[in-house]
Amino acid sequence: MMLIIAGSAYAGSSEDESDNSSTNPVVRFHAWGGSAQVNSYxxxxxxxxxxxxxxxxxxxxxxxxxxAVSRVLAEKAAGNLNNGSVDLIWINGENFAAMKKNALLATGWVSDIANFALTNPSNNSAMVTDFGEPTLGMEAPWGKxxxxxxxxxxxxxxxxKPVPQTLQALLQFSQQQPGRFTYPVVTDYLGISFIKYAAIALNSSNQSLFYSPVTQNALEKITPSLWTYLDALHPTMWRNGEYMVRQASQLQRLIGNGELSLAFSFTAAEIPSAVxxxxxxxxxxxxAMSDGSLANVHFIGLTINSPNQAAAKMVVNFLLSPEAQAKKQRLQVWGDDTVLDTSVLSASQKSMFETQQSHPSALDKSKSTPLYAEPHASWTDALRQAWEERYGARY
Incomplete structure (x- = not known):
């Protein structure tokens, strides 16, 4: 089988097939390096x-x-439009919105990627929307x-006591067992994620507001219930809410040493890995909370000034292959959920995902939970600023 990507043909089925007819092209993938699992993968x-x-x-x-976003922006400003230092970049949310606004990403290239069809994008809007922003073919989905x-x-x-399964039950638990829960300050990605989750869960009748650019009127509708909840929660938290952790990693340390009983993460696989x-x-x-879980898809962008775009697209096509997606989903490798729609895979491709190993500390994926899509990217800064205006002086 031959796959055509940006005018370059390559064989994509056999383990031993290679295209070594020319000097090895180099693709520089700028991606977060803070996880041993990600780095190994x-x-x-x-x-x-x-x-x-x-x-x-x-x-x-x-x-x-x-x-990396700043680097590409500086190169474009300097007139470097063909020989940039970043080929691929792992992004989503605010960083994608910034690169889209400044025209730093190649457009329309994702449709060239043969394996992108396996995400079933016509029936899965999450594959073409990033924090409320249409991707317009500027980035390919990579994981969830x-x-x-x-x-x-x-x-x-x-x-x-039962483990709290809703946001309101979490407040009741923290009131009954003070000091056993906290969340990071909103400058941390996990801290602001908790605020977004709480804001959506507490505003069931106004959830549509989160998926358009934020306005002052929308913010004023959303925040009263959020402040009421947080005003009640903060005094019950770790150290009476007078001190908050600065980094997500500190939550895991506090669970490990027994100071906290309950914490949260945006990476389910890191829990059994830490065990x-x-x-x-x-x-x-x-x-996962039964009243909903904040969820997002993370993506890979191709920069506008990459000198190796054809080879970069070949890398992305491999990253979206059933082989690579099934490998990445294994708990002992990374545990990152696949973006492929397994219903459109062949029997042999589906079998790659059926050998996943379980772990006593892992999330039970047989249980479904409602998913809240990430709000429009503009809500992140708006909620962070509103939180800091109300609580920042205390922390």
């Missing part, structure tokens, strides 16, 4: 695309994705994530 991808297609994939590890909660089972056994590393105890369990 991308090393596997690099080995595979070099073997299959003769492409050298370099993972440029980022501490903050905005650093959603907010999950995790807890120390032994603690709840001793409390003789295996002995950073969390064996009795930790993961679940």
């Amino acid at each position: 991308l090393k596997w991808v690099a080995d595979r695309v070099e073997r299959k297609y003769g492409i050298t994939l370099k993972h440029v590890k980022l501490a903050d994705t905005s650093d 994530a959603s907010m999950v909660f995790y807890y120390r089972k032994a603690h709840f056994d001793s409390f003789n 295996e590393r002995f950073d969390l105890p064996r009795g930790v369990r993961t679940f």
Whole structure:
């Protein structure tokens, strides 16, 4: 089978097929480098695309994705439109909105990617929408994530209380067991994610407002219920709510040392992984709130000044292959949910996803939960600023 990508033909089915007819092209993939699992997976991808297609994939590890966005913006401002230093970039949300606004991404290229069809985009708007922004073929979906909660089972056994399954039940738990829950400040991505989740869950009759650009009128409709909830929650939190953690990683440490009983994450797979590393105890369990879970799709963008666009598209096509998506979804590898619609896969392709291993601390994916799409990107800064105006002086 021959797949055509941006005018370049390559064989995409056999393990041993390679296109080494020319000097190995180099594709620089700028992606967050703060996860050993992600880094290891991308090393596997690099080995595979070099073997299959003769492409050298370099993972440029980022501490903050905005650093790569700023680099592309500076190159464009300097007139470098054909020989940029970033080929592919792992983005979503605010960073995508910024790159789209400044015309930093190649447009319309995703339809060239043969495996993109396996995401079934015509029946799955999440594949072509990023934080309320139409992607317009500027970025290809790569994986899915959603907010999950995790807890120390032994603690709840001793409390003789059920694990809270709704936002209101979370408040009641924190009131009954003060100091056992907290969330990071809103400058942290997980902190602002909690605020967005709470705002959506508390405004069921106004949820449509979140999926258009924020307005002052919309913000004033949303925030009263949010402030009422947080005003009640904060005094019951860890250290009486007088001190809040600055980074998401601190939540895991506080669960590990027993100061917290309940925490949350946007990466379900990191919980069983942390248990295996002995950073969390064996009795930790993961679940999703029954009243909804904030969820998003993360994407890969192709920069407007990449000198290696044909090879970069070949890499993206491999990343969307059933082989690569099934590998990435394995708990022991990464645990990142696939963006492929398994209903459109062949029997042999589906079988790649049927060998996933379970873990006592992993999220039970057989249980469904409502998913809240990320609000329009403009809501993030608006909610963060409103929170800081109300609570920032305290923290």
